[in-house]
Amino acid sequence: MPLLLVLGYVWPEPNSSAAGWRMLSLLQLYRQQGFRIIFASAAEKSPHRFDLSNWGIEEASVALNCQSFAAQLQQWQPAVVLFDRFMLEEQFGWWVDDVCPQALKLLDSEDLHCLRFARQQAFSANRAVTAADLRSELAMREVAAILRCDLTLTISMAEHRLLTEFYQVPVSQLLYCPFLLDDVTVDTSVTFATRRHISFIGNFRHEPNWQAVLRLKQLWPALRARLPGVELHIYGAYPPPKATQLHAPKQGFFIKGWADHAAEAFHDYRLCLAPLSFGAGLKGKIIDAMRYGTPVVTTEIGAEGISQQPGFIDFPGAIADEDTALLDAAVALYQQQELWKQAQDKAPSCLAQFSAELLQPQLWQRIAAVQQQLSSHRSEAFLGSMLKYHHHRSTKFMAQWIEAKNKLAAQESQECSDVK
Incomplete structure (x- = not known):
């Protein structure tokens, strides 16, 4: 052998x-x-x-x-x-x-x-x-x-x-x-109407993830003002004290920490928001979001390697690098069921390339x-x-x-x- x-x-x-x-x-x-x-x-x-x-x-x-x-x-x-x-x-x-x-x-x-x-x-x-x-x-x-x-x-x-x-x-x-x-099937068992809130997940020891959390903290007040009552839940392994100190339930900003399974961070959420400013490789969080039927708003670096189509035509969500564009895309996907469903429907073809x-x-x-x-x-x-x-x-x-x-x-x- x-x-x-x-x-x-x-x-x-x-x-x-x-x-x-x-x-x-x-x-x-x-x-x-x-x-x-x-x-x-x-x-x-x-x-x-x-x-x-x-x-x-x-x-x-x-x-x-x-x-x-x-x-x-x-x-x-x-x-x-x-x-x-x-x-x-x-x-x-x-x-x-x-x-x-x-x-x-x-x-x-x-x-x-x-x-x-x-x-x-x-x-x-x-x-x-x-x-x-x-x-x-x-x-x-x-x-x-x-x-x-x-x-x-x-x-x-x-x-x-x-x-x-x-x-x-x-x-x-x-x-x-x-x-x-x-398994490249997409879990669509939880509908738009029954999903709530926005999520992000990433190992806190990885600097691109930590910087994304800081960017989320900066963007959140403006996004929360446009989506009253919506919460942002941040998951990730090895959360340091500097991360847990960002926990602010009254502002709807939650540091959840460890997730025993990726499903916790995606299954019941309406949107994944991943404003990655730098990084490399494929982003596991984007793949997992697709697997649980959760549309994603991310940057070009976040989506890199996910879709082979020019301009990320088949990406199951939205791609934007500037803060205003990220916020606009997040609000639109969170509020508009038809747009949300169109994004979710693109996930199977994206996942198929990783079979x-x-x-x-x-x-x-x-x-x-x-x-x-x-x-x-x-x-x-x-x-x-x-x-x-x-x-x-x-x-x-x-x-x-x-x-x-x-x-x-x-x-x-x-x-x-x-x-x-």
Whole structure:
């Protein structure tokens, strides 16, 4: 039985972030192909993590900058290694190349960190994104990791185009892999007349979500004045004190915090309002809103990658970047049943493009083809080979230095204990 080794940045938390349930969908893809799976991470195990043992997936802890990982690799001998975000490839990629050179190296970018960072920098400076923003040190690191891997899973076609056209990453090293939804039906059981209030959901640790909450707080008085009696309910994992302090029931502004299931944030709500000012990737909140038949008002960044049609013609709601346009769209969709129903009716066609049944065979065919022709595939990736040579040598020596330093510190600590 072939082995998939997943090196996780964190343990999957599907109820905390879209990244969590995306990871589970990738694990499911390999489970269906009969792979044994080990999920390994250096992160602490969270009480909110998914119990992977329920799926027969083994869990393992790994140490950073430690020879013990090489011993684990030697024992496991994975056929495929999946890095969860580029930082994991930086940390562990050279070990994999040293110990398991024939393992297929996959990178799940989740979203492009360098794109999100560039947009955040521009947002903070109140200006448009520039080419210089996109050529940051972070971008150099992330694109280098992409080039060192055999295939990188890109979550949206917008990011796929950026990688090929701006960063000149060969198409042969990229694979479009959005969210893989087992169920693409839309729940329309709760009607316009019986729905109430407006919702937003997002992990508070994710800066784009936090800035969206602050923007909602700023927009809310004007929106509340136009929709008397309507409330805004904000859900999200890990709410910090600065978020709970925004809770203002008398003004109809509610910080709800954790939601055990996405249905809590959408099922009975008439509208989802997500004024995201920056970010990257696909937005899980938009997907979930569609699944529960809740029209969405968001920005172009919020809708990016959701609809492949020019101008987001098929988007199930409204898209606007300016505050006035966002407010007007929210009021119109909240009050006008016919407009609301038209938006809801667009959700099925939008969701269909993320059907696991449709996408998984294509994904697996491409992955299997690369694995079967791995030598020739790698021979055409000269830039990746060059980057491996330079990066892995420097990273290897640094890791060995850190390991030696840690051992020396441990010995000195033991000697002090013995003296006492």
